[in-house]
Structures are given as C-alpha cells and as structure tokens.
Amino acid sequence: MTAPETHARLGFRDRVERAWPFSLFFNPVFQKEMRAAGHRSGTYIARGIYGGLMFGIVTIALVGAVIESQGASSDAQALQQLAPLMAVVLAWFGLFMLAFIAPVMTVPAFMDERRRRTLPVLMTTPLTSAQIVCAKLASQTIQLLILALLGLPVVLGLRIFGGVPASFLLQSNAILLSAALLVSTIGLRFSLYRQRSDVAIVAAFVTAAFIQFGPILLIGVAQWAGASNRILVVMPITCSPIALATITAELMGGGGGPPWGSAGIWLGHTVYNLAWSLIFILTTILQLRRVLRLEGAGINYLKPGRRERRRAALSLDAPAPAAAGAPAPPESIAPPPPAADRHPREVGDRPVLWRELRQATFRTRRGAILTTAGLAIVILILYSRIEINDVGLHMLIAIPALLFILLRAAAGSTASFTSERESRTLETLLTTPLSAREIVWSKFLGALRRQWYTPAILFTHLLLMAALGALHPVILLHTAIILAGAIIFLSATGILLGLIIRRSTTASIANICVGLILWAGLPGLLALIAEFLSFTRSFPWEPIGTFLFMINPLGQLISSIEGASHSNLAYGSPGFGTYPLWIFTLFMLASSLGYALISFALLALSARLFTASAGRTS
Amino acid sequence: MIEIRNLRKKFGSLVAVDDLSLSIGEGEVFGFIGPNGAGKSTTMKVLACLLKPDSGSAKVCGLDVNKDGDRIRRVLGYMPDFLGVYEDLNVDEYLQFFASAFRIERRRRRAVVDSVLELTDLTAKKRAPVDSLSRGMQQRLGIARVLIHEPKVLLLDEPASGLDPRARIEMRSLITELARMGKCIMVSSHILTELGEMSTSIGIIERGKLLYAGSLDDAFARVRGQERIAVGLEAGPVPPELICASLLKDARVARVDHQNGELAVELAAGEHGHHFLLEALLASGARIASFKPEVVKLEDAFLKLTTGALQ
Numbered sequence: 001m002t003a004p005e006t007h008a009r010l011g012f013r014d015r016v017e018r019a020w021p022f023s024l025f026f027n028p029v030f031q032k033e034m035r036a037a038g039h040r041s042g043t044y045i046a047r048g049i050y051g052g053l054m055f056g057i058v059t060i061a062l063v064g065a066v067i068e069s070q071g072a073s074s075d076a077q078a079l080q081q082l083a084p085l086m087a088v089v090l091a092w093f094g095l096f097m098l099a100f101i102a103p104v105m106t107v108p109a110f111m112d113e114r115r116r117r118t119l120p121v122l123m124t125t126p127l128t129s130a131q132i133v134c135a136k137l138a139s140q141t142i143q144l145l146i147l148a149l150l151g152l153p154v155v156l157g158l159r160i161f162g163g164v165p166a167s168f169l170l171q172s173n174a175i176l177l178s179a180a181l182l183v184s185t186i187g188l189r190f191s192l193y194r195q196r197s198d199v200a201i202v203a204a205f206v207t208a209a210f211i212q213f214g215p216i217l218l219i220g221v222a223q224w225a226g227a228s229n230r231i232l233v234v235m236p237i238t239c240s241p242i243a244l245a246t247i248t249a250e251l252m253g254g255g256g257g258p259p260w261g262s263a264g265i266w267l268g269h270t271v272y273n274l275a276w277s278l279i280f281i282l283t284t285i286l287q288l289r290r291v292l293r294l295e296g297a298g299i300n301y302l303k304p305g306r307r308e309r310r311r312a313a314l315s316l317d318a319p320a321p322a323a324a325g326a327p328a329p330p331e332s333i334a335p336p337p338p339a340a341d342r343h344p345r346e347v348g349d350r351p352v353l354w355r356e357l358r359q360a361t362f363r364t365r366r367g368a369i370l371t372t373a374g375l376a377i378v379i380l381i382l383y384s385r386i387e388i389n390d391v392g393l394h395m396l397i398a399i400p401a402l403l404f405i406l407l408r409a410a411a412g413s414t415a416s417f418t419s420e421r422e423s424r425t426l427e428t429l430l431t432t433p434l435s436a437r438e439i440v441w442s443k444f445l446g447a448l449r450r451q452w453y454t455p456a457i458l459f460t461h462l463l464l465m466a467a468l469g470a471l472h473p474v475i476l477l478h479t480a481i482i483l484a485g486a487i488i489f490l491s492a493t494g495i496l497l498g499l500i501i502r503r504s505t506t507a508s509i510a511n512i513c514v515g516l517i518l519w520a521g522l523p524g525l526l527a528l529i530a531e532f533l534s535f536t537r538s539f540p541w542e543p544i545g546t547f548l549f550m551i552n553p554l555g556q557l558i559s560s561i562e563g564a565s566h567s568n569l570a571y572g573s574p575g576f577g578t579y580p581l582w583i584f585t586l587f588m589l590a591s592s593l594g595y596a597l598i599s600f601a602l603l604a605l606s607a608r609l610f611t612a613s614a615g616r617t618s
Numbered sequence: 619m620i621e622i623r624n625l626r627k628k629f630g631s632l633v634a635v636d637d638l639s640l641s642i643g644e645g646e647v648f649g650f651i652g653p654n655g656a657g658k659s660t661t662m663k664v665l666a667c668l669l670k671p672d673s674g675s676a677k678v679c680g681l682d683v684n685k686d687g688d689r690i691r692r693v694l695g696y697m698p699d700f701l702g703v704y705e706d707l708n709v710d711e712y713l714q715f716f717a718s719a720f721r722i723e724r725r726r727r728r729a730v731v732d733s734v735l736e737l738t739d740l741t742a743k744k745r746a747p748v749d750s751l752s753r754g755m756q757q758r759l760g761i762a763r764v765l766i767h768e769p770k771v772l773l774l775d776e777p778a779s780g781l782d783p784r785a786r787i788e789m790r791s792l793i794t795e796l797a798r799m800g801k802c803i804m805v806s807s808h809i810l811t812e813l814g815e816m817s818t819s820i821g822i823i824e825r826g827k828l829l830y831a832g833s834l835d836d837a838f839a840r841v842r843g844q845e846r847i848a849v850g851l852e853a854g855p856v857p858p859e860l861i862c863a864s865l866l867k868d869a870r871v872a873r874v875d876h877q878n879g880e881l882a883v884e885l886a887a888g889e890h891g892h893h894f895l896l897e898a899l900l901a902s903g904a905r906i907a908s909f910k911p912e913v914v915k916l917e918d919a920f921l922k923l924t925t926g927a928l929q
Contacts, residue, residue: 347714424702431696432719
C-alpha cells in the first residue's frame with residue numbers, strides 16, 4: 001500500500017467516524033465531562049436541592065391529603081383529587097428549576113477550558129468542533145435528565161394512584177425538557193463568547209426570555225397593526241410557560257388554547273424549542289472553529305479590538321481546522337498585531353475602589369450605543385401604541401427592567417472576588433497592606449456602580465411620565481427606595497457568596513437563588529401550603545403573605561406604579577386593602593432600610609470571612 | 619532577616635512542610651531548591667502571611683507572621699509562581715495600583731513607578747496593556763511590582779519559569795543587582811544551574827523536609843569531600859609511575875591514579891590549594907599538557923545531599 005492510499009483510507013475512516021452520531025456525542029470530551037461532573041460536589045448538591053425541594057412539595061401535599069382524609073376509601077379519593085394539582089405543581093417546578101439550572105451547567109463549559117488554557121490543547125486533537133460542542137451538550141443534558149428522573153417515582157405514583165393521564169406527563173415533560181435543552185444551548189453559546197460567567201448567565205437568561213416572550217411582543221405589535229386575533233393562537237407554541245399553562249389548564253378542567261388542542265401545543269412548542277436549540281448548537285460549532293484558530297494563534301478574541309485582530313488572523317486563506325477535524329497550521333495565521341497602547345490614568349488613593357469604579361458597563365462603545373438605540377426604539381413603539389395614562393405601559397417597561405436589574409445585581413456582584421481568584425490576582429492583592437474591610441467595601445461599591453445602566457433607563461421613563469403628568473412624581477422616590485434596597489441587598493449577598501464559593505458560575509447562581517427564594521420561593525411556598533393545607537384556617541396567612549409581598553421589590557414596584565397612576569394616590573396590597581401615600585412610603589423606607597442593614601451586616605461578615613477564606617494569617 | 623524555627627504545615631493528611639528551620643541574612647540570595655511539591659511555595663506563602671503555620675515560628679525582619687501580618691507586608695515583596703494580571707490596566711497603571719495599595723504618597727508615586735520601570739527595563743512598555751506583555755516581560759513586571767514599596771525581603775517563587783534563555787540571564791542579573799542593593803532574597807526554583815549562578819546560600823527541601831541549608835561553598839565542599847585534579851601528561855623522559863611516586867611523597871596528596879597518560883590526583887581532606895601540586899609536578903620532571911581541577915556543580919551537590927536522605 002502506498003503512502004497516499006493510506007492517507008486516503010485514514011481520511012475516509014476519520015470522516016465516517018466523525019459523521020457517526022454516536023461518536024459525535026459520546027467521545028473523549030463527553031467522558032471527561034462526565035468524570036469531572038462526578039468529582040464535583042456541586043453536582044450532588046444540585047441533585048440534593050432539586051430532590052429535596054420536590055420531596056418538600058410532595059410531603060406538604062401528602063400531609064394535607066392525610067389530614068383531610070377520614071378513612072381508607074377517602075384516602076384514595078383525596079389522593080385522586082390531589083393528584084392533578086400535584087402533577088401541575090411538579091411540572092411547573094420542573095420547568096423553572098431545569099430552565100434555571102441548565103445554563104448553570106453549560107456556561108462554565110468553555111469558560112473553564114479558557115481559564116485553564118486547555119482550548120489550544122483540544123485544538124491539537126483530531127476532535128472536530130462539532131464533536132466538542134455536542135459532547136459537552138450531551139454530558140450536561142444527561143445531568144439534566146438525571147434531575148428530571150429524580151421525580152419519576154412521584155410522577156409514576158401520581159399516574160398509578162392518582163389517575164393523572166399519561167398524555168399529560170408526556171406533554172409536560174416534553175415541554176420542560178425541550179425548554180431546558182434550549183437554555184442549555186444558549187448557555188453553551190455564551191460560554192464561548194463571554195469573558196465573565198455572570199455576564200454569560202445574564203445574557204443566556206435574557207436571550208432565552210427574548211426567544212420565549214419576543215414572539216408575543218411581535219404578536220402584540222402585529223395586532224396593533226391590525227392583524228387578526230387569530231394569530232394569538234400561536235402564542236402557546238413560542239412560550240414554554242404559556243404552553244405549560246395551556247395543558248395544565250386542560251388537566252385541571254379549564255378550557256382555552258388553540259383550535260388544534262393541547263396535542264398541537266406541546267408538539268409545536270417542543271419543535272419550536274428544538275429548532276432554536278439546533279440553531280444555537282450550529283452557531284456554537286461554527287464559532288468554535290474560529291475560536292480554536294484564534295486561541296491557537298494566541299489571540300484573545302474576547303478583548304476589545306478583537307474584531308481587527310480576528311480579521312487579521314483570518315484574512316489568510318487557511319482551511320477551517322475543524323472542517324476536517326484538523327487544527328489549522330500555525331503558519332497560516334498571522335501574528336496578532338500589538339494591542340494599542342493607552343495613556344496611563346492616575347490611580348487614586350484607594351486603588352481597589354479606583355479600579356472597580358472604572359470597570360466598564362459595556363465592553364465596547366458600539367455595544368452601548370446599539371443597546372441604548374434598541375431600547376429607545378422599543379420604548380418609543382410602546383409610547384406610540386399605548387396611552388401614557390394607561391398603567392399597563394408603565395408595567396410593561398418597569399417589570400422587565402426590574403427583573404433585569406435584579407438578575408444583573410445578583411449575578412454581577414459575585415464576580416468581584418471570583419474573577420480575582422480565577423485570574424489569580426487575589427494572592428497578589430493579599431500581599432499588600434490593604435485591609436479586608438477596604439477591599440470588601442471597594443468591591444461592593446464597584447458592584448453597585450456597574451449596575452447604573454438599567455435603573456437609568458427606568459428612571460428616564462418615569463421622569464418623562466412624571467413630567468407629562470401621567471404618573472405622580474413621588475414614583476421617582478418610591479422607585480429609588482425600592483431599587484436601592486434590592487440592589488444593595490443582592491450586591492452584599494453576592495460579595496459574600498463570591499468569597500465563600502470558588503466557582504464564579506456557582507456563586508452567581510447561588511445569589512440568584514437567594515433572590516428567587518426570598519421573593520418568589522417563599523411566597524410560592526406559602527401559596528402552596530395555603531392551598532394544600534387549607535384546613536388550617538386559623539393560621540395568619542394574610543399578614544405573612546402581605547409581609548412577603550411588601551418586601552418583594554416586584555410587588556413594591558407594582559404597588560407604587562398603580563398608586564402613582566391614581567389621582568388619590570391610594571396604594572394597595574393584598575390583605576391590607578389600600579393605604580395613603582405616607583404610610584406606603586414609610587413601609588417602603590422601612591423595607592429598604594431593613595435590606596440595607598442586613599447588607600451592611602453581611603459586608604461586615606464578608607470582611608471577617610475574607611481573611612480566613614483567603615488564607616491571610618493576620 | 620528571615621528566621622524560621624520548626625515550621626510545620628499540613629494540608630489534610632499531607633505534610634507540606636515538616637519541622638523546617640532556617641535563617642537568611644541581609645544581602646543574601648537564598649536559593650530554595652526542591653522538586654515540584656517539595657514545600658517551597660508553602661514555606662514562601664507562610665512567610666508572605668498567606669498561610670497560617672500549624673506549628674513552629676516564622677519571622678521576617680523580627681516580625682512574627684502570626685501576629686504582625688500587616689507590618690510584614692510593608693517590608694516584604696512576594697512574587698507568586700504565576701503572575702495574575704489585571705487585564706484592564708496598562709503597565710504604568712498596574713504599578714501605580716500597587717504603589718497606592720502600599721500607601722505610597724501620591725506625589726511620590728510617579729517617581730517610584732518610574733524608578734522601578736527603569737530598574738526592570740520596562741520604561742518602553744509603560745503604556746502597554748499588561749496582558750499584551752510577553753511572559754518574560756510579565757515576570758519583569760512582577761519583579762517591578764514587588765519592588766514598588768522598597769521591601770527589605772523579597773520572596774520570588776520560580777521567577778524564571780517559562781522564560782527564554784535571554785530573559786533568564788536578564789532575570790539573574792536583576793536579582794544579583796537587587797542583592798547588591800542589600801535586599802534579602804529568597805528565590806525558589808528547580809532549575810539548579812540557574813540558582814547556582816546567583817545564590818550565595820541554598821536550602822534543599824524534599825517532601826517538606828529541609829535536607830540542607832547553608833552556604834554554597836559549604837555545600838560544594840561537602841560534595842567534593844576530597845578535591846580531585848586531572849593532569850594530562852605529554853610523553854617525556856620521566857615515566858608517569860615515577861611522577862606518581864614523587865607526588866605521593868607529599869602529605870597533602872592522598873592518592874594518584876595513572877591511566878593512558880593522565881593522572882587523577884586526589885588531595886588530602888581539607889586541602890584546596892593547587893599551586894603546590896603544580897610545583898611538585900614540575901619538580902618531578904613532568905611535562906604538563908593540561909591541569910583541570912574537578913568542577914563540582916550544584917546538580918552534583920543536590921544529588922549527593924538528597925540521595926538516601928529520605929529513605
């Protein structure tokens with residue numbers, strides 16, 4: 001056999017191997033990821049939390065059923081009555097938990113490779129970028145499946161003893177698993193193109209929200225433009241919560257939905273999610289090819305100015321490395337031009353604070369201009385279509401803005417220490433005489449400073465509306481109080497968690513969980529307990545519920561906007577009815593002050609922990 | 619300047635540093651030698667107040683690492699084995715940042731930064747982003763950073779790792795220059811030739827135990843034991859056997875071997891002079907073609923001092 005023949009045969013075998021779906025997903029990268037996940041304590045903690053929460057919900061429901069039942073026959077009856085509700089709760093729990101956990105698992109996929117500088121090593125292997133991406137996704141999908149399977153015994157129990165139809169279980173699981181896959185692929189995509197995990201997580205959630213809710217906005221715009229109401233039936237197909245709500249409503253005996261029924265909804269929605277997932281997988285594969293070449297050329301493709309360097313690097317007609325699985329020959333890549341020198345700025349007397357305050361909110365000016373222009377267009381469309389006196393307009397702008405502010409505050413603040421640790425600058429910082437208190441507070445203030453953008457957009461809208469008389473000017477004060485409390489609190493918890501937890505992604509997610517538990521989990525749990533244990537009428541549900549509502553920034557903002565839009569400035573909350581401006585303002589102040597006090601205590605604790613966690617002796 | 623007594627540090631069941639004692643004086647370059655994982659970095663981190671020792675004591679300039687961390691940080695410069703950099707700063711800002719962190723007054727900062735830039739030959743790179751520097755430049759920047767507050771003690775953990783030969787030579791001359799300035803320098807490496815050329819004293823550590831600490835000359839003397847000199851002879855009227863017999867008459871010569879016109883002369887214990895041997899050879903009528911005292915390298919010292927030590 002001649003040498004060219006050998007090469008030809010090997011090439012053909014290689015191609016066959018790579019095209020084989022099994023090796024596309026289950027290859028050495030997959031094995032490495034599975035082993036690494038097996039060694040990580042976080043994997044088991046996540047499973048424990050997921051299983052524990054599910055167990056908690058089931059226990060509450062069963063306790064309620066047992067107490068309410070009067071005998072053997074009524075036990076079964078109570079369970080049959082309870083089963084549909086439990087199936088619905090578990091489906092919603094699964095949807096939110098899996099969609100929430102999915103990007104946590106995929107965002108570190110390429111970030112860890114980059115941090116450990118193993119991407120160029122991967123480049124030297126015969127693995128194609130498709131194999132790398134698919135293997136990483138497959139390993140994370142299996143972790144998600146394991147979580148989903150944790151609830152299988154309960155689901156089967158509901159099916160057998162509670163009479164929940166198999167079709168519902170199939171449909172709900174198809175929706176939640178496809179939604180989790182979609183968010184996973186988005187997380188994987190941002191893992192490749194974001195430097196910081198907190199930014200990647202926020203970007204992944206925002207993109208997922210845009211894919212799920214964006215079409216609804218478009219439908220709304222189309223309706224305003226005179227389109228038929230019939231296009232509304234498409235809504236459940238594009239949005240997981242609406243799809244799940246439609247099929248759960250059907251299970252609980254409600255109606256509604258598109259004319260083709262729930263079968264069409266779950267199938268259509270699953271296909272929608274899978275189609276988007278495929279798009280993200282393909283774009284990740286294509287981008288990874290470029291990234292591998294740039295990494296191989298020693299180019300930091302994440303730095304500003306990378307576009308020019310990338311263009312310089314890719315301008316030569318080198319074959320794509322991963323197209324045949326082989327890395328690009330180094331000589332085909334132009335050396336990176338030197339980064340532009342910049343005139344030094346004078347450093348202040350508080351160096352950590354100085355640096356933190358100079359961290360850019362946007363990576364590039366172009367990004368800032370495009371984002372602002374995009375938001376301005378959306379807001380102007382809303383202004384043109386909705387009456388400014390309509391409270392719905394303000395809700396439509398304020399609620400997403402607040403959710404983004406909270407997400408950004410929760411995810412962004414944790415990176416203050418984790419990024420120092422990951423870039424290995426913390427050790428150097430610790431050898432300086434800077435006190436733990438100064439470092440912690442500087443990081444905290446820097447985290448606050450980086451969050452100015454979205455509140456500024458929100459305030460611009462509210463200021464304009466106050467000037468036009470659509471809202472009472474007191475809304476500005478209320479919003480400032482509400483945002484201050486929530487942002488300070490989440491930033492302080494973020495600083496603390498960033499110190500305690502080593503991995504930036506885990507720290508970000510843990511802090512998001514703090515917000516979710518406090519502002520969504522506790523009210524949700526209370527609602528569940530009230531629903532399942534409805535026999536305990538004497539329990540003071542309403543004051544507790546009102547308290548949880550009033551410490552919730554979302555509830556506070558909704559009440560403030562509603563109050564400011566009424567001419568009599570009456571502020572409402574469930575349970576207490578309405579009360580005047582000054583009481584509401586005092587309540588907001590007390591709530592915000594409470595958050596601030598807790599935050600300062602957490603920061604003091606962080607400063608104490610800093611010395612110990614960083615290993616400083618004194 | 620550095621005093622360590624019976625230092626012990628454990629990580630779980632692993633004893634990283636075991637009963638380590640040593641002292642390093644002013645102007646001394648102490649080469650800390652040992653394989654990866656021997657305990658060099660752990661010892662340095664204890665001295666830099668980044669790790670709390672389990673037992674024993676460690677003092678820097680008379681200050682206890684357990685009690686005087688803040689004061690020690692002002693007199694000590696620690697350069698870790700991996701230099702983490704702030705990507706958003708340029709070289710000047712990076713040094714200003716640490717000058718400020720070390721509480722150097724604002725009006726003095728410019729002069730201090732300029733002087734360390736000049737000392738480390740980085741003035742031309744003043745405005746370059748830190749992460750755009752080559753590995754060698756980054757190591758130099760690391761040295762510049764540890765010098766910013768004029769520390770009396772420098773702890774340099776593998777400062778030459780990953781550097782090309784030219785950068786290594788530059789790093790070596792920089793460290794020698796710093797020692798001349800009176801700084802006490804502890805420098806770790808597992809590249810022995812490098813340490814041999816710049817250290818005035820060495821410590822050999824393996825599996826947490828200090829096997830040797832002392833001056834370089836003493837280490838060589840221990841290895842050498844009895845000094846050996848190879849003498850090449852040209853054919854002449856006096857046969858080599860007679861020359862050997864003549865040399866053995868001198869009490870300072872312990873042994874002489876002859877093979878293929880070359881003599882291997884072993885001096886008596888404690889003898890280091892060569893001139894008497896040269897004179898004796900000439901007196902015996904030998905025609906000398908070459909005269910080579912055996913050179914002992916740090917590698918030899920390391921091998922000899924560590925062989926069987928931990929068995």
